[in-house]
Amino acid sequence: MDETLDVKGCLRRWKEGDESAAEELIRHLHPVISKIVRIHLPRRDDESDLVQEILMKTFSRLHQYKGDAPISHWVSRLALTTCLDRLRAQKIRPEIRHADLTPEDSDVFDAAWLTGSTPDGRDAIAARDLVDKILSSLSAEDRSLILMVDLEGRSLQEISETTGWSVSKIKMRLFRVRPQLRQMIQKLEKQK
């Protein structure tokens, strides 16, 4: 992705006060940031505002960017840290019960897990709602870690580079959070 834009040139032009360089950078970085925000933040938050906040942070810290790694990596880390800060500020909800599920959630629960139905657009939104509800009882770090591993399929090394956590710390977290997740799903099934 970074090959499509002369990032160094853009940075130089931006420092010289060229606003079109800032526009190019915004357009270049928006998909990266928007993806991270959408994955790591529950939908109830105002996504667009947060993307803009991350872009503001990016521009105010551009002088710290050394250029030794692609700018998208540098920005990904900044975006993830901001999302984690936002998640930490939200109260962790108590563990979800089957009675908390909406009729749509309940349908998805049966469709995806029991009958294995083909996903359509409506199911996807309800499934996302259910995923958010299940993950909302985990800590911000555990929530993001589970999504990076299970949804994005990222390696432990990649996660370590993005988060700054050591690989052993990541393994330890996964070891601790997996049974928690399984237990939650088991409970939901039993309560049906």
Add this chain to the structure above:
Amino acid sequence: MNTKEDEKWQALLALSGPTFAGDAEPPYGFVTATLARLRAENRQQEEFERIGWRALLASLGALAVAATVTLSVNLHDRGGDFEPGVNGAVQMESIQLS
């Protein structure tokens, strides 16, 4: 080892997959709004810097004036051997009584 619960979790994630995809293009008006905010923040930053420099220069000026006044008073006082009150007493002592 994958348990039944892991498989169910994966199925749920697969089902919700499309809702996690980011936007390839910023929404309409986003770039303009971001540029405007960037411009405003830059202006504010410049303003703060200007105010900061002015405050610094004013403090330095006040410090220089205070130092000059202290120094000149000090030099002026060195003219006598005693403090002003003591000087008065000495002068009283030297008044000749007829």
